[in-house]
Amino acid sequence: MLAIDAAAYRSPWRRHHPAAKALLAGGLLGCALLLPPWPGAPVTAAVTLAVALCWARMPPRTLLRAARIPLGFVLTGALTFLVTVGPDGIGWADGGAGRAGEVVARCGAAVLCQVLFAGTTPLADALPRLTRLGLPAALVEVTALVYRLLFVVLDTARRTRQAQAGRLGDRSLRAAWRSLGGLGSAVFVRSFDRARRLEAGLAGRGYTGSLPVVVAEIPLRTPFLAAAPLPAVAAASVTFALGNLL
């Protein structure tokens, strides 16, 4: 279905507490954002990549493909650094390539940290724990429902799209628009139908307004928690050492 999500459930880190993983990935993210981009960003990226591939054993394909979507945005945005627009019109920017490189490198490192966390932390483990952070139960329950329903609706949308293609719904631009309108409204109607049916189904299970669940216990204080800050410390140390050398 969604590659990052599926990888998270298969991850060997599944048994570690989400907070410990947040500490690990968050520390690296902090390095990506706060250290001087050169050499901080490449160092952080390298450390994150090593952690993701060797320690968390994320499938390289998933990692690579996940990075593709933000890359489009990052590269398009970076183009703007190459030129300058001032009172004299458009011209090549001095040092623009350097600035673009810095932003792309920092972003690349940060996206890797993001995918490291998302690809090892199943939302099923993380979402119900959000109430412990003080978020209101209503918000957490709606969020959990969105998470459950989005896969059901995504499946519907995918099959409807296939059915439209089968009936030549992508043959011309006109057909594609007709398809998209039909798909949008079909998905809309069926999302709300889902809500209505789930309401009836849950009423039978005793739903009267709240959706309490018991979450599997995951121990927080483990050797993993102790090791969690180490990658960030390593990235920072190497960056400073290299910074002094260069």
Add this chain to the structure above:
Amino acid sequence: MSAVLSVHDVAYAYEGAPPVFTGLSLHVPPGRVLVLLGPNGAGKTTLLRLMTGGLRPLRGEIRLHGKPVSYSRRGLTELRTHVQLVLQDPDDQLFAADVAQDVSFGPRNLGLPVAEVRRRVAEALAAMQITELADRPTHLLSFGQRKRVAIAGALALRPQVLVLDEPAAGLDPAGVTALLETLEELRSAGTAIVASTHDVDLAHRWAQDAAVLAEGRLHTGPAAELLADESLLRSARLTPAWGPAVGRLLRRHGLLPPGAPDPRTPADLDRLTG
């Protein structure tokens, strides 16, 4: 044998529609399988929802252990801890992100302490033979697995009556056989099972009791007898089952002793002829 759950002269109509039925009665004894048969649109699901408190009868009453059900929040809670409905489409019932969380909802919602909830969840998953799915995300399960999780969610309340709407729909033959075996264990442990279907062969293979819904009337009786009544089945727009037809033919030719039961599956035939 006294009924756990019974339906007394119940009438129901959806708003702005003609009545689905005007006076049905049905008794559910413990530890037996009762199959409710009828064509689509006859009101099978409506009857099941009436029996489980999802709808309130316009007339007549539903009784739990002989006592009329009250439709206060408290009365409904009592009914639902004893009688649980499993819908045809598991996606209409599963809301949580992973299996153990979903199954924990019923007992947790009852206000049971966490340790007891965990015990109930483990017990329900074991009964459905899906203990290994406990920490799997709901959306990555197959249809058959989701169906089992939905049933486990009902079992976690330790109901005395388990009501299933079209339990075999969408399952392949191996899946149906495995599910029937699991349900048979529940039944022999004392749970009453009520299931709707329009598959007469399935009903004949599985049930001890049958109820056929035809033109707003309910015919009840032992499954072996009721499902051999072809004119009744025809009036309910159902097709005759193989088992009774084959049994009749074999008896006529002296290949089956007069008192012997009809074959339930094609495999029974092979056994019959050695």
Add this chain to the structure above:
Amino acid sequence: MSAVLSVHDVAYAYEGAPPVFTGLSLHVPPGRVLVLLGPNGAGKTTLLRLMTGGLRPLRGEIRLHGKPVSYSRRGLTELRTHVQLVLQDPDDQLFAADVAQDVSFGPRNLGLPVAEVRRRVAEALAAMQITELADRPTHLLSFGQRKRVAIAGALALRPQVLVLDEPAAGLDPAGVTALLETLEELRSAGTAIVASTHDVDLAHRWAQDAAVLAEGRLHTGPAAELLADESLLRSARLTPAWGPAVGRLLRRHGLLPPGAPDPRTPADLDRLTG
């Protein structure tokens, strides 16, 4: 008899998953019913989507009238005007506000003139015997009616091959019988029909040809023969059908002449014994 559509040594795997199958071949002759049997998860739907251009084989090819299908926009249009897929759940296929509009989707995408589109819609609705539903909103129809509308939507492209995924799922016995009769008319008019199912009794009753998908391999042959092979069915996690088992028993006791076909429905038995 030359095949309208054929599958040649086709392999397919979903991304990041083991191959569904590594080398399947299948021929679809005109004017016959071919039933594709197999347990859930064996790849029936995958094979149907490969045959209708929804998926592209990793190896091997799909041929239309003996010519390999090209996956250009033009090639796919050609394939899809000749071969149409009807999904199991009609709701996945209905997305317009009313029936006529929905059925017109395919012909309009072909760019046909309005008058011709209207003619096609009327013809498809007539073929499915739902002309009177033309201006009804799709979401107010019963499941069986929606299923017919979904098939009409495919027929509006006048396909030579109609591919149906689990056509009987969710229909009651009367609905199945009526649908089979309607499809039989299409077949006798020359349309080839391919349908997937895991109901061996249904396959035996309906199909001339069968294909059984077991452990990544496809076994093909005349339905009467293939569906009597219990060890093949078992290897495909399917249960044996009643018809062949009864036929075997009756022949052994001389109640059925050696060359006579197996009974297809329980009603055939009554006819047999008078």
Add this chain to the structure above:
Amino acid sequence: MHIAEGYLPVSHAIAWSVAAAPFVVHGVVTLSRRVAADPESKLLLGACGAFCFVLSALKIPSVTGSCSHPTGTGLGAVLFRPPIMTVLGTITLVFQALLLAHGGLTTLGANVFSMAVIGPWVGYGCYLLTRRLGLLPAVFAGAFAADLVTYCVTSAQLALAFPDPQGGFAGALAKFGGVFAVTQLPLAVSEGLLTVLVVRLLRTS
């Protein structure tokens, strides 16, 4: 178009989070009240959030660029009012960041501000202003405006973070506005049209 993880300097990321926070808090309070008064609406809101996420996963024909997708915030604001849409939009953004790596967690505040705060309010405002022209024109205006203003605000956020060495904020705004206009302008029109198609189909059925 969401700002990717790590794109904004830390100070900007924090500032936008602070700017978006009151709106999100207000939205959460509104949502909690609504859910308490009507427990059934919880499931409806869950379905609407799922719809928004799926809508954002649809590809629009003929619009180039992999980061272009409808936002659904205009339609959502018209259906549920902007405060609720702010919460649903935030949830959608969190799931896009975690499930698709689309948009980030440190940039969540900035993305929420443009897509889930300004978008719904402006879209809803335009819907109200044009309502007397008829439902469909008003729906178009709402969806178009919500989408367009989201893109404008995002460009401004980027320009504030990376002012042009010569042209300053204005120069940078022109640059960011320019490169993303290629995908975002047709997209805004597309989303308006799509929303009209959806609403028209819904109304006739």
